[in-house]
Amino acid sequence: MYEKNKYNIVIADPAKNITVFVLDNIERELYKDVARAILKKTPYDAEQVGFVKEPIMGGDIRLEMMGGEFCGNASRSIGMLFARQNGIQRGNVLVEITGSNKALNTKVDLKEETSEIEMPIPRKIEKIHVNDFGEFPIVIIDGINHIIAEGIDATEENFEKFKKAVYENYNVEAFGVMFLDKEKSYITPVVYVKDTDTTFFESSCGSGTLATVAYLGQDLKDGSQKYNIGQPGGTIASEISKKDGKIETITIGGVVKLSSEIEIEL
Structure with a gap:
Protein backbone atom coordinates (compact mmCIF):
# COMPACT_ATOMS: atom_id res chain seq x y z
CA MET A 1 0.00 0.00 0.00
CA TYR A 2 1.25 3.47 -0.84
CA GLU A 3 1.89 5.98 1.93
CA LYS A 4 -0.12 9.17 2.22
CA ASN A 5 1.66 11.64 0.03
CA LYS A 6 1.45 14.73 -2.11
CA TYR A 7 1.15 14.41 -5.88
CA ASN A 8 1.43 16.89 -8.72
CA ILE A 9 -1.28 16.38 -11.32
CA VAL A 10 -2.85 17.87 -14.44
CA ILE A 11 -6.47 17.22 -15.38
CA ALA A 12 -7.26 16.64 -19.06
CA ASP A 13 -10.74 17.00 -20.52
CA PRO A 14 -11.05 15.44 -23.99
CA ALA A 15 -14.82 15.41 -24.68
CA LYS A 16 -15.46 15.04 -20.91
CA ASN A 17 -13.43 11.79 -20.67
CA ILE A 18 -11.75 13.30 -17.59
CA THR A 19 -8.21 11.95 -17.17
CA VAL A 20 -5.78 12.71 -14.35
CA PHE A 21 -2.09 12.79 -15.28
CA VAL A 22 0.26 12.14 -12.35
CA LEU A 23 3.47 14.07 -13.04
CA ASP A 24 5.56 12.53 -10.24
CA ASN A 25 7.72 9.50 -10.94
CA ILE A 26 5.55 6.79 -9.33
CA GLU A 27 6.68 3.16 -9.14
CA ARG A 28 4.55 0.85 -11.27
CA GLU A 29 3.54 -1.36 -8.35
CA LEU A 30 1.84 1.68 -6.78
CA TYR A 31 -0.23 2.62 -9.87
CA LYS A 32 -3.30 0.66 -8.77
CA ASP A 33 -3.48 2.15 -5.27
CA VAL A 34 -2.69 5.71 -6.31
CA ALA A 35 -5.18 5.54 -9.20
CA ARG A 36 -7.95 4.17 -6.99
CA ALA A 37 -7.34 6.90 -4.41
CA ILE A 38 -7.46 9.61 -7.07
CA LEU A 39 -10.67 8.20 -8.58
CA LYS A 40 -12.39 7.88 -5.20
CA LYS A 41 -11.04 10.77 -3.13
CA THR A 42 -10.76 13.73 -5.52
CA PRO A 43 -13.59 15.96 -6.78
CA TYR A 44 -12.64 15.90 -10.47
CA ASP A 45 -15.07 13.16 -11.64
CA ALA A 46 -12.10 11.46 -13.28
CA GLU A 47 -12.70 8.32 -15.35
CA GLN A 48 -9.06 7.22 -15.61
CA VAL A 49 -5.54 7.92 -14.40
CA GLY A 50 -2.23 7.95 -16.28
CA PHE A 51 1.35 8.25 -15.04
CA VAL A 52 3.85 10.41 -16.93
CA LYS A 53 7.21 8.70 -17.51
CA GLU A 54 10.42 9.12 -19.49
CA PRO A 55 10.18 7.78 -23.08
CA ILE A 56 11.66 4.35 -23.84
CA MET A 57 10.83 4.01 -27.57
CA GLY A 58 12.17 7.24 -29.01
CA GLY A 59 9.03 9.28 -28.34
CA ASP A 60 8.78 12.75 -26.81
CA ILE A 61 6.76 11.72 -23.77
CA ARG A 62 5.43 8.49 -22.28
CA LEU A 63 2.17 7.78 -20.48
CA GLU A 64 1.49 4.59 -18.54
CA MET A 65 -2.20 4.03 -17.86
CA MET A 66 -3.42 2.80 -14.48
CA GLY A 67 -4.09 -0.74 -15.68
CA GLY A 68 -1.57 -0.96 -18.53
CA GLU A 69 -4.38 -0.35 -21.01
CA PHE A 70 -4.37 1.71 -24.19
CA CYS A 71 -6.32 4.97 -24.30
CA GLY A 72 -6.69 7.23 -27.33
CA ASN A 73 -8.07 10.24 -25.49
CA ALA A 74 -5.26 10.13 -22.93
CA SER A 75 -2.72 9.82 -25.75
CA ARG A 76 -3.83 12.93 -27.58
CA SER A 77 -4.17 14.81 -24.30
CA ILE A 78 -0.64 14.00 -23.10
CA GLY A 79 0.64 15.18 -26.49
CA MET A 80 -0.96 18.55 -25.81
CA LEU A 81 0.54 18.67 -22.31
CA PHE A 82 4.03 18.05 -23.73
CA ALA A 83 3.47 20.82 -26.29
CA ARG A 84 2.42 23.24 -23.55
CA GLN A 85 5.38 22.33 -21.35
CA ASN A 86 7.81 22.86 -24.24
CA GLY A 87 6.32 25.96 -25.87
CA ILE A 88 5.14 24.18 -29.04
CA GLN A 89 2.20 26.30 -30.22
CA ARG A 90 1.46 24.09 -33.22
CA GLY A 91 3.27 20.95 -34.29
CA ASN A 92 3.77 17.23 -33.91
CA VAL A 93 4.45 15.30 -30.71
CA LEU A 94 5.41 11.62 -30.58
CA VAL A 95 3.49 9.96 -27.75
CA GLU A 96 4.29 6.62 -26.13
CA ILE A 97 1.48 4.89 -24.27
CA THR A 98 0.85 1.50 -22.73
CA GLY A 99 -0.84 -0.89 -25.14
CA SER A 100 0.96 0.51 -28.19
CA ASN A 101 4.25 -0.97 -29.40
CA LYS A 102 5.25 2.25 -31.16
CA ALA A 103 5.15 5.99 -30.56
CA LEU A 104 2.05 7.65 -32.01
CA ASN A 105 2.12 10.92 -33.93
CA THR A 106 -0.05 13.67 -32.46
CA LYS A 107 -0.84 16.99 -34.19
CA VAL A 108 -1.33 19.69 -31.58
CA ASP A 109 -2.63 23.25 -31.85
CA LEU A 110 -2.51 25.05 -28.51
CA LYS A 111 -4.34 28.14 -29.77
CA GLU A 112 -7.28 26.11 -31.04
CA GLU A 113 -6.95 23.68 -28.11
CA THR A 114 -7.12 20.71 -30.48
CA SER A 115 -5.16 17.50 -30.66
CA GLU A 116 -5.41 14.81 -33.33
CA ILE A 117 -3.63 11.47 -33.06
CA GLU A 118 -2.91 8.68 -35.52
CA MET A 119 -4.23 5.60 -33.74
CA PRO A 120 -2.89 2.03 -33.76
CA ILE A 121 -4.43 -0.12 -36.49
CA PRO A 122 -6.85 -2.72 -35.06
CA ARG A 123 -5.46 -6.22 -35.54
Whole structure:
Protein backbone atom coordinates (compact mmCIF):
# COMPACT_ATOMS: atom_id res chain seq x y z
CA MET A 1 0.00 0.00 0.00
CA TYR A 2 1.25 3.47 -0.84
CA GLU A 3 1.89 5.98 1.93
CA LYS A 4 -0.12 9.17 2.22
CA ASN A 5 1.66 11.64 0.03
CA LYS A 6 1.45 14.73 -2.11
CA TYR A 7 1.15 14.41 -5.88
CA ASN A 8 1.43 16.89 -8.72
CA ILE A 9 -1.28 16.38 -11.32
CA VAL A 10 -2.85 17.87 -14.44
CA ILE A 11 -6.47 17.22 -15.38
CA ALA A 12 -7.26 16.64 -19.06
CA ASP A 13 -10.74 17.00 -20.52
CA PRO A 14 -11.05 15.44 -23.99
CA ALA A 15 -14.82 15.41 -24.68
CA LYS A 16 -15.46 15.04 -20.91
CA ASN A 17 -13.43 11.79 -20.67
CA ILE A 18 -11.75 13.30 -17.59
CA THR A 19 -8.21 11.95 -17.17
CA VAL A 20 -5.78 12.71 -14.35
CA PHE A 21 -2.09 12.79 -15.28
CA VAL A 22 0.26 12.14 -12.35
CA LEU A 23 3.47 14.07 -13.04
CA ASP A 24 5.56 12.53 -10.24
CA ASN A 25 7.72 9.50 -10.94
CA ILE A 26 5.55 6.79 -9.33
CA GLU A 27 6.68 3.16 -9.14
CA ARG A 28 4.55 0.85 -11.27
CA GLU A 29 3.54 -1.36 -8.35
CA LEU A 30 1.84 1.68 -6.78
CA TYR A 31 -0.23 2.62 -9.87
CA LYS A 32 -3.30 0.66 -8.77
CA ASP A 33 -3.48 2.15 -5.27
CA VAL A 34 -2.69 5.71 -6.31
CA ALA A 35 -5.18 5.54 -9.20
CA ARG A 36 -7.95 4.17 -6.99
CA ALA A 37 -7.34 6.90 -4.41
CA ILE A 38 -7.46 9.61 -7.07
CA LEU A 39 -10.67 8.20 -8.58
CA LYS A 40 -12.39 7.88 -5.20
CA LYS A 41 -11.04 10.77 -3.13
CA THR A 42 -10.76 13.73 -5.52
CA PRO A 43 -13.59 15.96 -6.78
CA TYR A 44 -12.64 15.90 -10.47
CA ASP A 45 -15.07 13.16 -11.64
CA ALA A 46 -12.10 11.46 -13.28
CA GLU A 47 -12.70 8.32 -15.35
CA GLN A 48 -9.06 7.22 -15.61
CA VAL A 49 -5.54 7.92 -14.40
CA GLY A 50 -2.23 7.95 -16.28
CA PHE A 51 1.35 8.25 -15.04
CA VAL A 52 3.85 10.41 -16.93
CA LYS A 53 7.21 8.70 -17.51
CA GLU A 54 10.42 9.12 -19.49
CA PRO A 55 10.18 7.78 -23.08
CA ILE A 56 11.66 4.35 -23.84
CA MET A 57 10.83 4.01 -27.57
CA GLY A 58 12.17 7.24 -29.01
CA GLY A 59 9.03 9.28 -28.34
CA ASP A 60 8.78 12.75 -26.81
CA ILE A 61 6.76 11.72 -23.77
CA ARG A 62 5.43 8.49 -22.28
CA LEU A 63 2.17 7.78 -20.48
CA GLU A 64 1.49 4.59 -18.54
CA MET A 65 -2.20 4.03 -17.86
CA MET A 66 -3.42 2.80 -14.48
CA GLY A 67 -4.09 -0.74 -15.68
CA GLY A 68 -1.57 -0.96 -18.53
CA GLU A 69 -4.38 -0.35 -21.01
CA PHE A 70 -4.37 1.71 -24.19
CA CYS A 71 -6.32 4.97 -24.30
CA GLY A 72 -6.69 7.23 -27.33
CA ASN A 73 -8.07 10.24 -25.49
CA ALA A 74 -5.26 10.13 -22.93
CA SER A 75 -2.72 9.82 -25.75
CA ARG A 76 -3.83 12.93 -27.58
CA SER A 77 -4.17 14.81 -24.30
CA ILE A 78 -0.64 14.00 -23.10
CA GLY A 79 0.64 15.18 -26.49
CA MET A 80 -0.96 18.55 -25.81
CA LEU A 81 0.54 18.67 -22.31
CA PHE A 82 4.03 18.05 -23.73
CA ALA A 83 3.47 20.82 -26.29
CA ARG A 84 2.42 23.24 -23.55
CA GLN A 85 5.38 22.33 -21.35
CA ASN A 86 7.81 22.86 -24.24
CA GLY A 87 6.32 25.96 -25.87
CA ILE A 88 5.14 24.18 -29.04
CA GLN A 89 2.20 26.30 -30.22
CA ARG A 90 1.46 24.09 -33.22
CA GLY A 91 3.27 20.95 -34.29
CA ASN A 92 3.77 17.23 -33.91
CA VAL A 93 4.45 15.30 -30.71
CA LEU A 94 5.41 11.62 -30.58
CA VAL A 95 3.49 9.96 -27.75
CA GLU A 96 4.29 6.62 -26.13
CA ILE A 97 1.48 4.89 -24.27
CA THR A 98 0.85 1.50 -22.73
CA GLY A 99 -0.84 -0.89 -25.14
CA SER A 100 0.96 0.51 -28.19
CA ASN A 101 4.25 -0.97 -29.40
CA LYS A 102 5.25 2.25 -31.16
CA ALA A 103 5.15 5.99 -30.56
CA LEU A 104 2.05 7.65 -32.01
CA ASN A 105 2.12 10.92 -33.93
CA THR A 106 -0.05 13.67 -32.46
CA LYS A 107 -0.84 16.99 -34.19
CA VAL A 108 -1.33 19.69 -31.58
CA ASP A 109 -2.63 23.25 -31.85
CA LEU A 110 -2.51 25.05 -28.51
CA LYS A 111 -4.34 28.14 -29.77
CA GLU A 112 -7.28 26.11 -31.04
CA GLU A 113 -6.95 23.68 -28.11
CA THR A 114 -7.12 20.71 -30.48
CA SER A 115 -5.16 17.50 -30.66
CA GLU A 116 -5.41 14.81 -33.33
CA ILE A 117 -3.63 11.47 -33.06
CA GLU A 118 -2.91 8.68 -35.52
CA MET A 119 -4.23 5.60 -33.74
CA PRO A 120 -2.89 2.03 -33.76
CA ILE A 121 -4.43 -0.12 -36.49
CA PRO A 122 -6.85 -2.72 -35.06
CA ARG A 123 -5.46 -6.22 -35.54
CA LYS A 124 -8.78 -7.73 -36.62
CA ILE A 125 -12.51 -7.81 -36.10
CA GLU A 126 -13.83 -11.09 -34.68
CA LYS A 127 -17.24 -12.31 -33.52
CA ILE A 128 -18.19 -12.97 -29.92
CA HIS A 129 -21.30 -14.75 -28.66
CA VAL A 130 -23.08 -13.12 -25.73
CA ASN A 131 -25.75 -15.06 -23.86
CA ASP A 132 -29.30 -13.69 -24.37
CA PHE A 133 -28.11 -11.36 -27.14
CA GLY A 134 -26.35 -13.38 -29.85
CA GLU A 135 -23.24 -12.52 -31.87
CA PHE A 136 -21.45 -9.17 -31.96
CA PRO A 137 -18.30 -7.82 -33.60
CA ILE A 138 -15.33 -7.41 -31.25
CA VAL A 139 -12.51 -5.16 -32.44
CA ILE A 140 -9.11 -6.43 -31.32
CA ILE A 141 -6.70 -3.59 -30.48
CA ASP A 142 -3.39 -3.95 -28.65
CA GLY A 143 -4.08 -3.00 -25.04
CA ILE A 144 -7.88 -3.09 -25.23
CA ASN A 145 -10.74 -4.84 -27.05
CA HIS A 146 -14.09 -3.27 -27.88
CA ILE A 147 -17.44 -4.87 -28.63
CA ILE A 148 -19.78 -2.95 -30.94
CA ALA A 149 -23.24 -3.52 -29.47
CA GLU A 150 -25.63 -2.10 -32.01
CA GLY A 151 -29.23 -1.75 -30.87
CA ILE A 152 -28.61 -2.81 -27.24
CA ASP A 153 -29.51 -0.60 -24.28
CA ALA A 154 -26.54 0.72 -22.33
CA THR A 155 -27.37 -0.65 -18.89
CA GLU A 156 -25.17 -2.08 -16.15
CA GLU A 157 -27.04 -5.39 -16.35
CA ASN A 158 -26.43 -5.68 -20.09
CA PHE A 159 -22.77 -4.71 -19.70
CA GLU A 160 -22.23 -7.53 -17.19
CA LYS A 161 -23.41 -10.05 -19.80
CA PHE A 162 -20.82 -8.72 -22.26
CA LYS A 163 -18.15 -8.78 -19.54
CA LYS A 164 -18.85 -12.44 -18.78
CA ALA A 165 -18.52 -13.31 -22.48
CA VAL A 166 -15.26 -11.37 -22.86
CA TYR A 167 -13.47 -13.04 -19.97
CA GLU A 168 -14.66 -16.48 -21.07
CA ASN A 169 -12.86 -15.90 -24.38
CA TYR A 170 -10.08 -13.33 -23.89
CA ASN A 171 -7.37 -12.38 -21.40
CA VAL A 172 -7.21 -8.60 -21.76
CA GLU A 173 -6.08 -5.68 -19.59
CA ALA A 174 -9.22 -3.78 -20.49
CA PHE A 175 -12.25 -3.95 -22.71
CA GLY A 176 -15.17 -1.78 -23.65
CA VAL A 177 -18.67 -2.08 -25.00
CA MET A 178 -19.65 0.62 -27.45
CA PHE A 179 -23.44 0.71 -27.35
CA LEU A 180 -24.06 2.01 -30.88
CA ASP A 181 -26.97 3.91 -32.39
CA LYS A 182 -25.84 3.64 -36.00
CA GLU A 183 -28.46 6.02 -37.40
CA LYS A 184 -27.28 8.83 -35.14
CA SER A 185 -23.54 7.89 -35.27
CA TYR A 186 -23.69 7.86 -31.49
CA ILE A 187 -22.04 5.58 -28.96
CA THR A 188 -22.41 5.14 -25.21
CA PRO A 189 -18.99 3.83 -24.10
CA VAL A 190 -18.64 1.54 -21.09
CA VAL A 191 -15.08 0.50 -20.21
CA TYR A 192 -13.72 -2.00 -17.68
CA VAL A 193 -10.08 -2.02 -16.51
CA LYS A 194 -9.08 -5.34 -14.97
CA ASP A 195 -6.12 -4.29 -12.80
CA THR A 196 -8.06 -1.60 -10.93
CA ASP A 197 -11.39 -3.48 -11.20
CA THR A 198 -13.13 -0.30 -12.35
CA THR A 199 -16.10 0.10 -14.70
CA PHE A 200 -17.01 3.50 -16.09
CA PHE A 201 -19.89 4.64 -18.26
CA GLU A 202 -17.48 7.02 -19.95
CA SER A 203 -18.29 10.45 -21.28
CA SER A 204 -16.27 9.64 -24.39
CA CYS A 205 -13.76 7.00 -25.49
CA GLY A 206 -10.95 7.46 -28.00
CA SER A 207 -10.12 3.79 -28.54
CA GLY A 208 -13.85 3.06 -28.62
CA THR A 209 -14.20 5.66 -31.37
CA LEU A 210 -11.36 3.92 -33.24
CA ALA A 211 -13.14 0.57 -32.91
CA THR A 212 -16.48 2.03 -33.99
CA VAL A 213 -14.98 3.66 -37.08
CA ALA A 214 -13.12 0.45 -38.00
CA TYR A 215 -16.49 -1.33 -37.80
CA LEU A 216 -18.45 1.33 -39.70
CA GLY A 217 -15.75 1.53 -42.39
CA GLN A 218 -15.61 -2.19 -43.14
CA ASP A 219 -17.17 -1.79 -46.62
CA LEU A 220 -14.76 0.98 -47.65
CA LYS A 221 -12.23 -0.44 -50.12
CA ASP A 222 -10.13 2.56 -51.15
CA GLY A 223 -9.89 6.18 -50.08
CA SER A 224 -10.95 7.83 -46.86
CA GLN A 225 -14.13 8.42 -44.90
CA LYS A 226 -14.77 10.95 -42.14
CA TYR A 227 -17.01 10.36 -39.14
CA ASN A 228 -18.22 12.49 -36.27
CA ILE A 229 -18.98 10.07 -33.46
CA GLY A 230 -21.33 11.57 -30.88
CA GLN A 231 -20.92 10.48 -27.26
CA PRO A 232 -22.36 11.61 -23.91
CA GLY A 233 -19.55 14.14 -23.37
CA GLY A 234 -19.36 15.51 -26.91
CA THR A 235 -18.20 14.56 -30.38
CA ILE A 236 -14.90 12.99 -31.48
CA ALA A 237 -13.92 13.49 -35.12
CA SER A 238 -12.32 10.52 -36.86
CA GLU A 239 -11.06 9.63 -40.32
CA ILE A 240 -10.30 6.19 -41.73
CA SER A 241 -8.13 5.66 -44.82
CA LYS A 242 -7.93 2.33 -46.63
CA LYS A 243 -6.15 0.84 -49.62
CA ASP A 244 -7.18 -2.45 -51.25
CA GLY A 245 -9.57 -3.03 -48.36
CA LYS A 246 -6.88 -2.68 -45.68
CA ILE A 247 -6.73 0.10 -43.10
CA GLU A 248 -3.78 2.44 -43.60
CA THR A 249 -4.62 5.05 -40.95
CA ILE A 250 -7.32 5.99 -38.46
CA THR A 251 -7.14 9.33 -36.67
CA ILE A 252 -9.20 10.79 -33.84
CA GLY A 253 -9.22 14.41 -32.81
CA GLY A 254 -10.99 17.35 -31.27
CA VAL A 255 -10.80 19.81 -28.40
CA VAL A 256 -8.77 19.02 -25.28
CA LYS A 257 -8.92 21.22 -22.17
CA LEU A 258 -5.98 21.08 -19.74
CA SER A 259 -5.85 22.38 -16.18
CA SER A 260 -2.82 24.04 -14.67
CA GLU A 261 -0.64 21.89 -12.40
CA ILE A 262 -2.37 21.04 -9.13
CA GLU A 263 -0.89 19.62 -5.93
CA ILE A 264 -3.09 17.12 -4.10
CA GLU A 265 -2.64 15.07 -0.93
CA LEU A 266 -3.99 11.52 -0.69
